[in-house]
Every structure is written in C-alpha cells, then in structure tokens.
Amino acid sequence: MSVDAHREAASGGLWSRMSLGRKQVIWAWGFLAVPLLFYAVIRFWPTFQAFYLSATDWSLMRPAAFVGLENYKRLFADPLFWQVFRNTFMYLILGTPISLLISFVVAYYLDRVRFMHSFIRALYFLPFLTTAAAMAWVWRWFYQPVPIGVINDILSSFGIPQQPFLRSTSQALPAVLAPAVWAGLGFQIIIFLAGLRAIPVTYYEAARIDGLSEGAILRRITIPLLKPTLVFLVVFSSIGFLRIFDQVYNINTNDPGGPLNSTKPLVLMIYQTAFSSYEMGYAAAQTVVLFLILLVISLVQLRLMRDR
Amino acid sequence: MPRIRPGRIVAWTLLFIGGVIMVTPLLFMLSTSLKDASQVYDLRVIPEAPTLDNYIEILSDGRFTRWFVNSMIVAVVVTLSNVFFDSLVGYTLAKFRFRGRYFVFIAILSTLMIPTEMLVLPWYLMASQFGWLDSYWGIMFPGMMTAFGTFLMKQFFEGVPDDFLEAARIDGLNEFTIWWKIAMPLVTPALSALAIFTFLGNWTAFFWPLIVTTSADLYTLPVGLSSFAVEQSIQWEKIMTGASIATLPTLIIFLFLQRYIVRGVMLAGLKG
Numbered sequence: 061m062s063v064d065a066h067r068e069a070a071s072g073g074l075w076s077r078m079s080l081g082r083k084q085v086i087w088a089w090g091f092l093a094v095p096l097l098f099y100a101v102i103r104f105w106p107t108f109q110a111f112y113l114s115a116t117d118w119s120l121m122r123p124a125a126f127v128g129l130e131n132y133k134r135l136f137a138d139p140l141f142w143q144v145f146r147n148t149f150m151y152l153i154l155g156t157p158i159s160l161l162i163s164f165v166v167a168y169y170l171d172r173v174r175f176m177h178s179f180i181r182a183l184y185f186l187p188f189l190t191t192a193a194a195m196a197w198v199w200r201w202f203y204q205p206v207p208i209g210v211i212n213d214i215l216s217s218f219g220i221p222q223q224p225f226l227r228s229t230s231q232a233l234p235a236v237l238a239p240a241v242w243a244g245l246g247f248q249i250i251i252f253l254a255g256l257r258a259i260p261v262t263y264y265e266a267a268r269i270d271g272l273s274e275g276a277i278l279r280r281i282t283i284p285l286l287k288p289t290l291v292f293l294v295v296f297s298s299i300g301f302l303r304i305f306d307q308v309y310n311i312n313t314n315d316p317g318g319p320l321n322s323t324k325p326l327v328l329m330i331y332q333t334a335f336s337s338y339e340m341g342y343a344a345a346q347t348v349v350l351f352l353i354l355l356v357i358s359l360v361q362l363r364l365m366r367d368r
Numbered sequence: 369m370p371r372i373r374p375g376r377i378v379a380w381t382l383l384f385i386g387g388v389i390m391v392t393p394l395l396f397m398l399s400t401s402l403k404d405a406s407q408v409y410d411l412r413v414i415p416e417a418p419t420l421d422n423y424i425e426i427l428s429d430g431r432f433t434r435w436f437v438n439s440m441i442v443a444v445v446v447t448l449s450n451v452f453f454d455s456l457v458g459y460t461l462a463k464f465r466f467r468g469r470y471f472v473f474i475a476i477l478s479t480l481m482i483p484t485e486m487l488v489l490p491w492y493l494m495a496s497q498f499g500w501l502d503s504y505w506g507i508m509f510p511g512m513m514t515a516f517g518t519f520l521m522k523q524f525f526e527g528v529p530d531d532f533l534e535a536a537r538i539d540g541l542n543e544f545t546i547w548w549k550i551a552m553p554l555v556t557p558a559l560s561a562l563a564i565f566t567f568l569g570n571w572t573a574f575f576w577p578l579i580v581t582t583s584a585d586l587y588t589l590p591v592g593l594s595s596f597a598v599e600q601s602i603q604w605e606k607i608m609t610g611a612s613i614a615t616l617p618t619l620i621i622f623l624f625l626q627r628y629i630v631r632g633v634m635l636a637g638l639k640g
Binding site: 083197198 | 376379380382383384386387388390391393394396397400408409411453456457459460464465466467469472475476479481482483485486487488489490491492493494509510512513518537543544547568571572574575578579589590591593594604607608610611612614615618619621622626630633634
C-alpha cells in the first residue's frame with residue numbers, strides 16, 4: 061500500500077513539475093490519439109490498399125495475385141468503359157452549366173425580393189433535403205406512358221406525341237439527369253445568395269452614381285466579385301455529377317444504367333464490377349481512374365483560386 | 369417605402385411560379401400517398417377521398433418501421449460521433465501549439481481528396497474480415513469522423529479568443545473541461561451546421577449501406593425503398609407512401625429549423 065501511495069505521489073509530482081507547455085503537448089496528443097488511429101485505419105490504409113488491389117486479379121472466389129497493369133489495359137480496351145466515360149462526362153457537361161445558370165438567375169432575382177423572401181427560398185430549397193432513392197421513384201412515375209405518367213399526360217393534352225423518356229437510349233440520360241439537377245438547385249441558390257450578400261452595397265451605390273446600367277453592374281461588378289463562389293460551385297457540382305450514382309441506380313432498379321448502358325455512369329460500373337461480377341481487382345482499377353479524374357478537377361480549382 | 373415597379377412584380381411572380389414547380393414532385397408524392405389504388409390515375413393534387421390506408425398498411429407491415437429505426441439509429445450515432453470528434457480535433461488543431469500540428473492538419477485535410485468510391489472496396493474487405501457486414505457498426509464506421517467537419521470546426525475555434533481559455537486554465541480546469549464547457553458553447557452555430565449536414569447526409573446515404581447490408585433487417589430507408597418497390601410489382605400509391613415516409617422527417621425538421629439550416633449551408637459553403 062505504501063508502495064502504491066509512493067508511486068502515485070511520484071507520478072503526481074511528475075505531472076505537477078511539468079511545464080505548462082509540456083502538459084499542453086500531452087493533452088493535444090491525447091485528444092488526437094483516437095482520431096489519428098481512425099484516419100490511419102479507415103482512410104489512409106484503405107487508400108493504399110485500393111491502389112494495390114487495382115494491380116491484382118482479386119475476386120471473392122480466389123486469392124489475389126499481382127497482375128501489374130493488366131486491369132488498366134483491360135479497362136482502356138473495354139468499349140463499355142468508353143461508353144460509361146462518355147455518359148459520365150455527359151452528366152457533367154449538361155448538368156453543371158444548366159444547374160448553375162438556373163440557380164444563378166433565381167438567386168440574382170431572389171436577392172432583391174423582400175416580399176415572402178424566405179417562403180420562396182424554402183420552395184427552391186426543399187428538394188435538396190430529399191432522398192435520391194425516394195425521389196427517383198417519383199420521377200420514374202412522372203416519366204411513365206399514359207395514363208400513369210404525369211408528363212406524358214400533360215403532353216398529350218396539348219396534342220404532343222408520347223415520349224419514351226427512360227425507355228429510349230437517347231432520352232434516358234437527360235431524363236435521369238433532370239432529378240439530379242432539380243435536387244441540387246436549392247443548395248446552389250443558397251450559396252449564390254450568400255455570395256451576393258457578401259458584396260458590399262457601396263460598390264453598387266457607386267456604380268449607380270456613375271450611371272451604370274443594371275446589365276453593366278451585373279457584368280462588371282456582380283459576376284467578377286462572385287468568382288470565388290462561382291469556382292466553388294463549379295467544382296462542387298462537377299464532382300457531384302462525376303460521382304452520380306443514387307439517382308441512376310434507383311430510377312431503373314430492374315436494369316440499372318439501362319437501357320443498353322445508355323445512362324450508366326462510372327460509379328455504377330464500379331458497383332456492378334465489384335458486387336455483381338465480383339471482379340474486385342478490376343473494380344479497384346476503375347476507382348483509381350475515378351480518383352485521377354476528380355484529382356485533375358480539384359487541381360484546376362486550386363489553380364483558378366490562386367489566379368484570383 | 370420603396371416604390372413598387374412593374375418589373376419587380378413580374379420577377380416576383382416568375383420566381384413564385386418557379387418555386388411551385390420545384391415542389392410539384394413533392395406535392396404529387398404526398399397526394400398520391402393519400403389516394404387508394406383506384407384514384408392513382410386521377411391526377412388532381414388534392415385527393416378526392418384522402419385516406420391514410422397506405423400508411424397504415426405500410427407501417428403495419430413492420431419492415432418499413434424497422435428501416436426507419438435503422439436509418440434513425442445510424443444517422444443519430446454518426447452525427448453525435450462527428451459533433452464530438454470533429455470538434456475535438458478541430459479544437460486541438462486550432463488552439464494547441466505542438467510540433468507536428470501542421471502535419472496532422474494536412475494529413476487529415478488530404479483525405480478530402482480521396483473519393484469514397486475508392487475506399488469502398490477496402491472497407492468491404494475490412495468489414496468482411498472483421499465480421500462487420502450486415503451490422504450497424506458496418507454501416508456507420510466509415511463516417512464516424514470527417515475531414516470536412518474537422519476543417520469546419522477548426523475554422524470556428526480559431527475565432528474563439530485565447531483569453532477565455534487562459535482564464536479557465538488559471539481557474540484550474542483541465543483541458544478537456546475547458547474544451548467541453550468553455551469552448552464548445554461558443555461555437556454552437558457551427559456545431560448545429562455540422563450536426564444538420566451530417567444527419568442529412570447519413571439519412572439520405574445510399575451507396576455504402578447498399579453495399580454493406582445484405583439482410584432486409586438491416587437496410588436503411590433508402591436501401592429498403594429501392595428493394596421494396598421491386599417486389600411490389602409497382603403499386604404506385606404504396607411506393608409514394610414509402611417515399612413520403614423517407615422524405616417527411618427531413619422536411620419537418622426543415623420547417624422548424626429553416627433559419628439554422630439555411631445559415632448552416634451558407635457557413636459550410638463559405639468556410640468549407
């Protein structure tokens with residue numbers, strides 16, 4: 061007992077003799093211990109493992125063997141990959157400009173509206189809070205032929221012929237994209253509104269005194285000063301469209317990515333390669349390609365931000 | 369009182385119509401969930417004879433209630449974990465001076481560059497080796513901490529004056545108490561933004577739960593919804609009821625917390 065008490069006193073003494081700075085360091089690493097373990101095991105280790113797996117023929121059936129760049133060679137020779145690649149960029153090329161244009165126009169005018177401002181803002185924002193899996197069903201229902209589908213009902217009441225939407229290889233991709241754009245608008249509008257608020261009113265007042273027209277103010281003051289917001293939203297929404305999955309998978313659960321792979325994005329190909337064909341090594345190579353694409357986009361962002 | 373110009377009225381009207389178009393899918397979803405099978409093809413938004421039968425049938429089935437509870441458990445636990453750990457790490461990186469601080473910050477921040485899709489296969493392997501497939505922990509473990517949340521909290525803790533913390537130190541409080549009792553209450557707007565984002569993200573999460581769960585007992589609502597409809601040979605009114613159940617909680621939360629949520633999105637967008 062006396063030994064225990066002695067030891068306790070000694071350690072207590074050690075702690076109390078320590079300088080404040082030393083104590084701070086010990087507290088800091090104490091706070092970081094569990095999080096650092098988490099980041100090492102759940103983030104860093106899997107990152108390296110993904111690169112390694114992409115160079116193996118690992119499947120759930122047999123042990124992994126090192127195959128070098130075989131998976132990448134196979135991927136770049138796979139016509140499905142190039143179709144998926146094209147689809148993924150179609151989501152990006154259509155989705156980003158359309159959604160940014162709509163959300164900017166809405167935010168620009170909403171910013172000047174006082175009457176029922178927060179109610180109207182709420183109407184635009186609500187779709188952002190929905191679950192893609194649930195909304196895909198609503199849109200799928202809208203796209204059905206007469207008499208179920210709402211859109212075709214409206215078209216036929218105007219005498220416009222029926223549209224196949226999800227059943228057509230050319231219309232399916234825009235039809236899948238529409239709910240994704242719809243759900244994302246609210247977020248972009250809020251960010252644009254925040255960006256517009258951040259522009260000092262004095263700039264506008266000065267411009268009006270100088271006799272600039274509204275159009276000139278928009279071009280010379282608002283848009284240049286919104287550049288950081290714009291760059292953020294372009295990158296954020298581009299990454300979102302490049303990683304599109306939930307909307308595509310759920311709008312056609314019988315044949316995800318169909319008809320004839322015309323709506324299949326890269327993430328869906330990864331999912332099917334890994335969890336339908338169980339070709340884990342091949343799927344890992346696809347995830348590395350996705351990573352490289354996203355990396356390039358992020359580097360372009362850093363570049364654009366620096367030029368500011 | 370500013371003069372009301374005709375241009376303003378036109379702009380307001382167009383904005384309003386656009387807003388109504390935005391919520392139309394939600395209105396149709398809710399209205400169809402209140403119709404019986406014979407009324408589904410009747411496209412009036414206000415149902416002729418509204419009924420809660422679909423809700424009673426779906427909720428008494430049991431599976432949906434189960435998925436709802438699963439989603440709630442996962443979203444709440446992950447949110448609490450993020451609020452605790454992200455702010456602890458953010459605080460440590462903002463307020464402590466020690467060698468390696470910058471390195472730790474950069475290391476955590478660099479994980480933002482890695483897309484989830486790339487980590488999913490190793491996580492799956494890890495989960496199957498440790499027997500985490502088909503468990504709550506399996507659904508939750510990848511999201512227990514995020515670099516985004518850590519970064520957000522660090523930004524806010526940097527705005528907390530050091531004098532406050534020094535005063536507490538002189539009063540003899542230990543560092544953990546200083547963080548929890550003194551610093552945390554000063555950053556509640558950021559904490560609520562982080563909590564709202566994490567909850568929403570996990571409530572709507574689909575990709576990882578789809579991969580890690582195989583038995584219907586452990587599905588979250590989005591995964592359940594996507595499996596549910598396949599076997600139901602498309603009864604639209606039932607599916608819309610399920611979709612409504614998945615959507616209503618976030619819409620209701622929004623109605624009560626609109627100001628905080630909008631401010632949270634702005635904070636996260638500008639600082640993140």
